[in-house]
Amino acid sequence: MGLIAQNGLFVIFFLVALTTVESASNDCDLGNGNQLINITLNDDKFSYLNVWDLNNHTALKTHSSCLWNISSMLGDTLIHASRVVFDPKDQVNVLCFRDNANFSLYSALGSIEPGLISTGTCNTVQVSFKLNPESNLNRTWEVIFYSNPSFVSLTKDNGLLSFPLNQKASSPQNHFSLNPSSDYSDRKVALNFLQLPKSFSFELDGETYNQSKPPAKIYFPSAQSLTFTLKNLTPTEIIRIHFWLVTADCSGDVSLKINEAKPIATPNEDIRKQQMITTVKCAQHFTTGVDGQFQLMIDPNLNGLANPSDTVNFYNDQGAIQLGLNNPSLLYFKTIDNVLAGNSFLVIYDSPYSSKPNPTFKAPIMKAISSKDVTQFYVSNKTMVSIPKSDTKIVHIIYPSDMNTRKRVLVNFGNVNIATGQFSIKIYNSESDSGVLIATLGQYDRLPSVIASNTPFMRVVFEGKIPDLNVTYLLIDSQQCCQHLSTFDSTFEVRGGQSNCSWYIPVSNPNISKYTVVNPTFIELPEGKQLDVITYFTKNGSTKVNSIKGPMKKSFYPDLFLDGENTYEFKIDSSNLKEEDLHVLFAHKTSYLKEIVPLNSLQKVSSLTSNNYPGYYPMGLEQTFTFNEPGKNVFITVEDVSLGDGHSLKLMSQNLNVESFTGKANLTNVHDYFITNQFFITFNTKSFDLPSLSDSGFHINVQYPGIARNYTLVNGRSEIKFNSTEKSLTNPINIWRITEGEMQSPYSNQILHINVTLLEGLDKTKAKLFIYDSISLRSHDIHFANGSINGTIGHFIGSIKSAMIVYDYSESLKTKSDFSINIVVTSESCSNTKNYTTKCHTTDRCITDPMICNGINDCGDFTDEMYCGDHPRPSPPTPTPAPTGGVPTLLVIFLLMPMSAAFGILGYIYLPNIINRWGRGRYSEFRDLSEVS
Structure with a gap:
C-alpha cells in the first residue's frame, strides 16, 4: 500500500502542472508545456506513445512531464518499452486504475530495459514520466501500447526483450504472441533465451516448459510467430530473450553427429527475385552431442561470399558473437583451422541485395568434431587449473563471465623450470585459433611468469609430453594491469605501488629487423629494488637473468639493440612503495617504431599527439598521420611543439608548402591551416647523436568542418x-x-x-x-x-x-x-x-x-x-636605457x-x-x- 500511496500522490502533484490535450496522434509535445493526453482505445491493435522535443534541453528547464491517460474496455493490455534511455534521476511510472482503486505496475528511476509490461485488466492505464531538468543527456523514448496483447508486432529485425517487467506482488497471468511486423512479412521469429528465473512455468507454442524442463537456449518455432502463456513466475524475476526475425524458407534447426558436416544456408537468388526481397537473413541452429564442437571449413579457392555486403555471424547460446565473417576477412579465415568451442551455435547469414552476386560462391561448411580434450573456463576474477603429467593435447578456452567486460585475461605459469623441447604451449588472444598467436612457449628451460592478452578471451593449447603444471587465469582491469605483452603494448611503465609487473617481448620478425630495439627512457629505482631482465636464448633453450639494482635515477638512455632471435622478459615488483618512489619507462621499437596512422573525417575532430604526451616520448620513433579524402575540408591547429635536439615535426599537403617545427617552437605567430583533400604529418625522432634528449612532444588538433x-x-x-x-x-x-x-x-x-x-x-x-x-x-x-x-x-x-x-x-x-x-x-x-x-x-x-x-x-x-x-x-x-x-x-x-x-x-x-x-x-x-x- 505504501508504493500505491506514493505513486498516487505523485500523480496528484503531477496533474496539477499539466495542460490537458486531446491528441489523436498520442503525441506529447514538451515544447508546448507539460502534457496530459487522454486516449480512448477501441479496436486498434497498437498505438505509439510519441514524444516531441525530448532532447530540447532549454524547454526541459520548464516543461519536463508527460502523462498518457489510456482508457480501454478491451481486457488485458500490454506496454512494449522498445527503447527507453533516460537519466538516472528521471522518474517513470505505470499505474492501473480498476474499480475505484489504483496500483503500480512499474515504477523506476532511469532507463527501462527493453521489455513488456503486462497491465492485466484495467479501466484506465496511466503512463507518465518526469524528467530531470538539469540533465543534458540525449534521451530516447520508444514505447508502444497494445490493446490486443495476443499480437505483439516486432518492428526491428533483432533486439532484446524482457518480460514481464511488472513490479506487482504477484505474477500476471498473461497470454501474448510475438509476430513479425508487416515490413518483415517473409520472416519468422527465432529466440535465444538469455535468462530464465529459478522458478517458472510457461507455455510456448502449446508446449509447457519449467525449471525441470527448460526450453532450448536457441528456439525456432514451427510457424512464423511465437505464442507465450505465462503460468507461474517468481514475482521479482523476469525472462530475458534475444529475438531475431529471420527468412522463413532458409532457417531452422540442424543437428550433426561427430564428423558429420553440412553447408551453411545461403540466399536463394531466384526466390529473392521472384518475391522481390531486398535483404535475406538465413538462420540455422547447429547442435551436436555434449562432447562435440564445430569446425568451420571454407574452400581455399573461394574468392568471396555470395554478395559483396554479406556477413556471417556465429552466436553461441549465450548470445555472444564468437566469430564474424565478411568479404575482407575471408582471405584470413580460409587459410586457418576455425574451431568453434561449444556444442550449440546460431549461424546467421545476412545478405543485402546485390545486382552482381558471386557466380562461383560455395557455402562454408559446419563440421561437428570431438571436444574431448577441450575445456572451457568462464572466469570472473581468478581461476586455478592443475594439469597432471600427460602425453596428449589439451585445449583451454577462456571466456569472461561478463561478455561486456573491458578487462584483459592473463595466464600465470609462475616461472616454473621445465625440460626443453618436450612440449609446446600456444597462446591465442581469442577463444578460437583464428585469433592472434601471441606466444609460443616450451622451447626454453623455464616458462615466463605471465602472458597477457589484449582481450578478455584466450585459447591455450598444450601439446606433447606435458609436465605437472599449475596454471592460473586472471581477469584484470585494463587500466590497472601492469602485465604487458609487447605485441600490444609498445611501452612498459611502472610506478611505485604496483605489484608483479612484467613485460614479455617475443622473438622479432626477421623480415622487419634482426634486432629487438628497446629504449630505457627513464629508470628510477630506490635502495633494495631491482629490475630483472630475463633473456630466453632460442639456440640452446637456456635462460639468463640480468638485474639492474637501485638506488639509481637516470634518463635519456640510448636505444638497446638486442639480438632479435631471442625472447625477453622484464620484471619488477614495487608493491610496497609510494608512487613517487619508483618510476620505470621502457619502449619497444618494432621496425624502429615506424608508425602510420590513417585519419578519418567521420571522427569530426582528431587529437594528434606524440607517444606519452605530455611526457617524454620514446626516441627513434617515426610517426606519420595521413589523410586522403577528396572534397573534404580540413582545419589544423598546432597547439604545442616541444621537441628534443635533432627531432622534427613536418606538415605537408597539396596546397601548402612544407611546414617544419623543431625544438621548443614559439607558436605566437603560427596561424592555423586550411587544407583540402590530402595532408601528411610526420614526426621523426631519429638522431645520429644518441642519446638525444626527449621532450614533451607535440599536440595538434585536426577538425573536419563542413x-x-x-x-x-x-x-x-x-x-x-x-x-x-x-x-x-x-x-x-x-x-x-x-x-x-x-x-x-x-x-x-x-x-x-x-x-x-x-x-x-x-x-x-x-x-x-x-x-x-x-x-x-x-x-x-x-x-x-x-x-x-x-x-x-x-x-x-x-x-x-x-x-x-x-x-x-x-x-x-x-x-x-x-x-x-x-x-x-x-x-x-x-x-x-x-x-x-x-x-x-x-x-x-x-x-x-x-x-x-x-x-x-x-x-x-x-x-x-x-x-x-x-x-x-x-x-x-x-624606455630609458640602463646606465652603463x-x-x-x-x-x-x-x-x-x-x-x-x-x-x-x-x-x-x-x-x-x-x-x-x-x-x-x-x-x-x-x-x-x-x-x-
Whole structure:
C-alpha cells in the first residue's frame, strides 16, 4: 500500500502542472508545456506513445512531464518499452486504475530495459514520466501500447526483450504472441533465451516448459510467430530473450553427429527475385552431442561470399558473437583451422541485395568434431587449473563471465623450470585459433611468469609430453594491469605501488629487423629494488637473468639493440612503495617504431599527439598521420611543439608548402591551416647523436568542418555569405578566416570591423557564433573580439589584421530549415580612429576604441589602460636605457628616501602585473574548442 500511496500522490502533484490535450496522434509535445493526453482505445491493435522535443534541453528547464491517460474496455493490455534511455534521476511510472482503486505496475528511476509490461485488466492505464531538468543527456523514448496483447508486432529485425517487467506482488497471468511486423512479412521469429528465473512455468507454442524442463537456449518455432502463456513466475524475476526475425524458407534447426558436416544456408537468388526481397537473413541452429564442437571449413579457392555486403555471424547460446565473417576477412579465415568451442551455435547469414552476386560462391561448411580434450573456463576474477603429467593435447578456452567486460585475461605459469623441447604451449588472444598467436612457449628451460592478452578471451593449447603444471587465469582491469605483452603494448611503465609487473617481448620478425630495439627512457629505482631482465636464448633453450639494482635515477638512455632471435622478459615488483618512489619507462621499437596512422573525417575532430604526451616520448620513433579524402575540408591547429635536439615535426599537403617545427617552437605567430583533400604529418625522432634528449612532444588538433575557407580583404573589404542551402550534414560547423593578404605576419596597423547580419537571432536558431581577434584557435592564444549581437545585427572590432570566425549550426538543423548569416568585414588604419589610438607597446596589436580604459588589459602590458580620458593619446614612452656604470639610480633613490615612498614606487612598478595575474580580463578567458565542436 505504501508504493500505491506514493505513486498516487505523485500523480496528484503531477496533474496539477499539466495542460490537458486531446491528441489523436498520442503525441506529447514538451515544447508546448507539460502534457496530459487522454486516449480512448477501441479496436486498434497498437498505438505509439510519441514524444516531441525530448532532447530540447532549454524547454526541459520548464516543461519536463508527460502523462498518457489510456482508457480501454478491451481486457488485458500490454506496454512494449522498445527503447527507453533516460537519466538516472528521471522518474517513470505505470499505474492501473480498476474499480475505484489504483496500483503500480512499474515504477523506476532511469532507463527501462527493453521489455513488456503486462497491465492485466484495467479501466484506465496511466503512463507518465518526469524528467530531470538539469540533465543534458540525449534521451530516447520508444514505447508502444497494445490493446490486443495476443499480437505483439516486432518492428526491428533483432533486439532484446524482457518480460514481464511488472513490479506487482504477484505474477500476471498473461497470454501474448510475438509476430513479425508487416515490413518483415517473409520472416519468422527465432529466440535465444538469455535468462530464465529459478522458478517458472510457461507455455510456448502449446508446449509447457519449467525449471525441470527448460526450453532450448536457441528456439525456432514451427510457424512464423511465437505464442507465450505465462503460468507461474517468481514475482521479482523476469525472462530475458534475444529475438531475431529471420527468412522463413532458409532457417531452422540442424543437428550433426561427430564428423558429420553440412553447408551453411545461403540466399536463394531466384526466390529473392521472384518475391522481390531486398535483404535475406538465413538462420540455422547447429547442435551436436555434449562432447562435440564445430569446425568451420571454407574452400581455399573461394574468392568471396555470395554478395559483396554479406556477413556471417556465429552466436553461441549465450548470445555472444564468437566469430564474424565478411568479404575482407575471408582471405584470413580460409587459410586457418576455425574451431568453434561449444556444442550449440546460431549461424546467421545476412545478405543485402546485390545486382552482381558471386557466380562461383560455395557455402562454408559446419563440421561437428570431438571436444574431448577441450575445456572451457568462464572466469570472473581468478581461476586455478592443475594439469597432471600427460602425453596428449589439451585445449583451454577462456571466456569472461561478463561478455561486456573491458578487462584483459592473463595466464600465470609462475616461472616454473621445465625440460626443453618436450612440449609446446600456444597462446591465442581469442577463444578460437583464428585469433592472434601471441606466444609460443616450451622451447626454453623455464616458462615466463605471465602472458597477457589484449582481450578478455584466450585459447591455450598444450601439446606433447606435458609436465605437472599449475596454471592460473586472471581477469584484470585494463587500466590497472601492469602485465604487458609487447605485441600490444609498445611501452612498459611502472610506478611505485604496483605489484608483479612484467613485460614479455617475443622473438622479432626477421623480415622487419634482426634486432629487438628497446629504449630505457627513464629508470628510477630506490635502495633494495631491482629490475630483472630475463633473456630466453632460442639456440640452446637456456635462460639468463640480468638485474639492474637501485638506488639509481637516470634518463635519456640510448636505444638497446638486442639480438632479435631471442625472447625477453622484464620484471619488477614495487608493491610496497609510494608512487613517487619508483618510476620505470621502457619502449619497444618494432621496425624502429615506424608508425602510420590513417585519419578519418567521420571522427569530426582528431587529437594528434606524440607517444606519452605530455611526457617524454620514446626516441627513434617515426610517426606519420595521413589523410586522403577528396572534397573534404580540413582545419589544423598546432597547439604545442616541444621537441628534443635533432627531432622534427613536418606538415605537408597539396596546397601548402612544407611546414617544419623543431625544438621548443614559439607558436605566437603560427596561424592555423586550411587544407583540402590530402595532408601528411610526420614526426621523426631519429638522431645520429644518441642519446638525444626527449621532450614533451607535440599536440595538434585536426577538425573536419563542413566549410573551411580563407577570405582575403580586397581594397579593405570582404564578405562572407552562408545560408541553410549550403549546410553540410557531415559536420555542421563552419570555420572562416579573414586576412589582409599573405600570412607573413598576423599583425599590422589595421583595425577590422566585422558586421554580422542574421536572418533570425541566435536564440531562435540555436546556432552559436564565435568571433576571435586571433590568428589561431589555439587554446592559449585565443582573444575574443570586442562586440556583441543585438537580435539579428552585430558589430565586432578586431585589433589585428586577421580574425577567426566559428559558426556552429548543429542545433539549428534540429529546429530550423531556413537560416542564414551574412558577414561584412572592412579595415582601417589604427592611427586614424577618432581617439587617435595607436598600437600596444610590447605587442603588435592595434588599440581599438573599446579597448581603451575598459579595465581588461587587452594589450597585456596595460598600454591600453595607461592614458584615459578625452585628451589625445600620446605615444607610449620610450624606455630609458640602463646606465652603463656607477651606482644604480634606483639603489640611490632607495637609500635616500623614506620607507613609505619606497613602498609606493614598488607598488607602482609591480601592482599592474599583480592585477594582470589575478585578472578578470580577456587573456584569462582562454578556452578550447570543446564548446563549439
